[in-house]
Amino acid sequence: MKNEYTSTLIICIFAFMFSQDTIVALATPSGAGAIAVIRLSGPDAITLANAKFKSVRNKDLTKQKTHTIHLGHIVDGTKVYDEVLVSLFKGPNSYTGENVIEISCHGSQYIQQQIIQLFLRNGCRMADAGEFTLRAFLNGKLDLSQAEAVADLIASDNEASHQIAMQQMRGGFSSEIKKLREELLNFASLIELELDFAEEDVEFADRTQFITLLSRIQEVLKRLIDSFAVGNVLKNGIPVAIVGEPNVGKSTLLNAFLNEDRAIVSDIAGTTRDTIEDEIAIGGIGFRFIDTAGIRETTDVVESIGIKKTFEKIEQAQVVLYLSPLTPAIENLESIKVEIERIKNQFPLKTLVVITNKKDLYTPEQIETIEAEIPSTLFISAKTGDGVETLKNKLLEFVNTGALRNNETIVTNTRHFDALLKSLEGIERVQLGMDGGISGDLLAIDLKDALYHLGEITGQVSNDELLGNIFANFCIGK
Incomplete structure (x- = not known):
């Protein structure tokens, strides 16, 4: 298949280009710390490191076994930069599949820069963003979806996003896609073979078995596509808008969630003029809380802009917490119910919690009167914390964590989601073609399209622009 041949050629060119040089970069966050790690990768990594490393036991790094650690000093002639530990990994048994050296030095920024510059002056090149992981992909250590999971793992800031990234990095998603693609590729090959013997009018591909396979692939693709709705919010945090009239305790509730004075609280109505956002993890799930300006009629220009933003944030949120006014709320119950219905009608797809x-x-x-009139209301005191834990537990009920608990594959990447949709469209066209009895050459076109988009996910089909876009988002050193 032409696209796959082109992809293989591009990967070979990339691999050849990268196989000629050795790269260096700081692998730990920039800035001062106790320890910093500087990473080298490439054919000359061990040789270059050995030239600037003086072992306390006079070891020659080029003669040491892989996956070993050595104590010594980084030196340049008579100048000693630091006492370090050097970890040695020989290709292909390393992260990148190449020779890799990791130098653990003291975390002084001066020491870090001096060591990096030393290797830049002596045969290394500064690594581009994500280049270590790109080399791992090009050398077959990771497929493309696993490489992307590395970035997700680094960015994970709660249990759910960490679990999803780990599951994808271990290859759960990849293996599912590769298995589907392999089965589909077998049938595509048989149909291509039929085209070569078109004059003999023979069928190599069992159509009944093929229809069963198409149905199963559609089922799997739809499940993966549906999982994106859950995966996207678990990865990026579930947006929760806190709304209501002025001075009902919205900012106090935000502070209670965060356990800190994040928002200014006062008895003056309209104190919050703009939205304030912060994120916390509840039960391992990330929630992004948005404190909004109070909803009321006002002639204040700045406050009006804040109220407009409130409705924009409601539009973006998945969950809306509506705080009803304080006493005399008993006299205002009808107006409260009208406001609740207005939000429900304006934003019918939102999950609304009345507080x-x-x-x-x-x-x-x-309390008894309000419960009778508005049975769904939840009583809390943001000031004292009474009922806040109950509210947190209620928020968790809105998150479908079944797939997460069952360790099922969850799609979180927009690129994967788009490729799955396009692959499903191709499969559905093949299904329609089978039902309509179209010729094998037309079936083969739609099959190739479905295979192409499945291959995009794992990198079996790729191009330099795609790889550049993906790895440009990585940090340097990874």
Whole structure:
């Protein structure tokens, strides 16, 4: 298949280009710390490191076994830069598949830069963003989706995003896609073979078995596509808008969630003029809370802009927490119900939680009346913390974590989602063609299209622009 031949050629060119040089970069975050790690990768990594490393036991790094650690000093002639530990990995048994050296030095920024510059002056090139992982991909250590999971793993800031990234990096998603693609490729090959013997009118591909395979592939692709709705919010955090009239305790609730004074709180209505956002993990799931300006009629220009932003944030949120006004709320119950219905009608796809805040200021009789009129309301006191944990547990109920608990494949990457959609479209065209009895050459076109998009996910089909876009988002040193 032409696209795959082109992809293989591009990968070979990339691999040849990278096989000629040795790269160096700081692998730990920039800045001062206790320890820093400087990484070299390439054919001359061990030789170059050995030239500037003086072992305390006079070891020659070029003669040492792979996956060993050695104590010594980085030197340049008589100048000693630092006492270091050198980790040695011989290709292909390394992260990149090449010879790799990792130098653990003290975390002084001066020492880091001096060692890096030393190797730049002596045969190394500064690594581009994501180049170590790109080399791992080109050398067959990772496929493309696993490489992307490396970036997701680095960026993970809660249990759910970490678990998804680990599952993808271990190859769960890749193996599922590769298996589907391999089965589909076998049938595509048989149909191509039929075209070569078109004059003999023979069938090599069992059409009944093929129809069964198409149905199963469609089922798997639809499941993976549907998982993106969950995966995207688990990866990026679930947006929660806190809305209501002025001075009902929205900012106090945000501070209670975050356990810090993130938002300014006062008795003056309209204190919050702009949205304030922050994220916390609840039960291992990331939630992004958005404190908004109070909703009311106002002639204040700045406050009006804030209220407009409030409705924009409601549009972007997955969950809306509506805080009802304080006493005399009993007299305002009808207007509260009208506001609740207005939000429901304006944003029908949002999950709405009605909250009566400042529970500590209500009498038992008032609470009973409000519960009778608005049964769905949740009573809390953001100031004292009463009911806040109950609210957190309620938020977790809105997250479909079944697939996460069952360790099922969850799609979180927009590129993968798009490729799955296009592959499904190709499969559905093949299905329609089978039902309509179209010729094998037309079936082969749609099959190639479905295979191409599946191959895009794992990198079996790729191009230099795609690889450049993906790895440009990595940090240097990874």
